Amino acid sequence: MSLKDLIDTPEEVLARWPREPLRFHRDPADFHHLLTLGEVDELVDDACLAMRNVVLLKDSEVWEKYTYADGDMPRRGAVREHLDDGGSISLRALEQLKPSIARIHRDLVAETGYRTHVNAYLTPAGAQGLKYHYDPYVTLIVQIAGRKTWPVHRPFVENPVQEYGSFHLVGFTPEQMHYLANTPPVEEFTLEPGDVLWLPRGWPHSPYTVGDEPSLHLTVAFKERTYHWLAEQICEDLLGRALVDPQMREELAPDVVTGDLRPVVKQMSQYLIGSLIQMMDDGTVAEYARKAALRIG
Structure with missing residues (x-):
């Protein structure tokens, strides 16, 4: 199973990563082998979920009021009490728990070269786990x-990544919060079983259940490789090569370190540029980056 089993036009998506929300549809039965509401109920009621695999959410906050049995299990x-009280739960890293999801996870990593994880969210009827x-x-x-x-809503931050500009790190500014509270969304999608929503990074969203039934959905997260990531791979390979060069392991005298470093910085820059040109010519850095991208875990 791969991207073609989740969305329409997977070839177009892989060639040109969409930057606008898109809705697709499949027969709901196509996803039954991945996860069902009955399976989640069994995991909850038979106490099969370790705390590392479940997060309790309510009113856009992580709840920690529930006591532990042995430090690992809730x-x-x-x-179940949390769900009955209108709370939501997130089942984390399902690719580590369920073989059918582990298989699609492997296929998606191989197909995209992106780091990927699969979570599930169960929200009772009339409830909301996470706000904007x-x-x-x-x-x-x-x-x-x-x-x-x-x-x-459209993004406030252009191309956010986990290390910079993530809502989870910086939150919304007062102006952004006022905007979200007083401006209609640019789009609104009501998903039913079999629907699939492509939500690009950075788009603020505030999902809530509708109707008299609980909502269960899978979230497949694609952590895109960026030009910054590629630069990291090049630098990592470059520094690894430099470490085996005895000249690079030679000490800098204290007078050099505490004095004018510009001459040795220039010398080092010339060394690194020369090494980088050599790496580009032999193509090994490209292969190094490709293998890094396809590594699972």
Whole structure:
């Protein structure tokens, strides 16, 4: 299973990564092998979820009021209590728990070269787990059960990544919060079983369930490789090569370190530029980066 089993026109998506939200549709039965509402209920009620694999959400906050049984597992019944109180749960890293999701995870990594994880979100009827926020990566929302509405706004931050500009690190400014509270969303999607929403990184969204049934969806997160990431791979390979050069392991005298470093900085820049040109010519850095991109884990 790969991207073609989740969305239409996968070739176009792989060739030109969409920057606008898109909705696709499949037969709901196509996703039953990945996860069902009944399976999630069993995981919850049979106490099969370790705390590292479940996050309790309510009113856009992570809840920590539930006690632990042994430091790893939640108190028996606590997760169900949270759901009954109108809270949501997020099941994390399902690619580490369920073989069918592990297989599609491997295929998607091989197909895109992106770091990928798969979570699930269960929200009771009439409830909302997370209010307006945005993610620093593409999310592919696969609706499994129930209905959920996704109001979305255009990004405030251009090309956010986890390390810079992520909502989870900086939050919204007062002006942005006022805008979200008083401006209609540019688009609104109500997803039903079988619907798939492509949500590019940076788009603020505030999903909530509609109807009388709980909502269950999968979130497939694609953490895109960027030009900054490629620069990191080049520098990592370059520094690794430099370490085996005895000249590069030679000490800098204290007078050099505490004095005018410009001459040795110039010398070092010339060394690195020469090494970089050699790396570009033999193509090994490209292969190094490709293997790094396809590495799972």
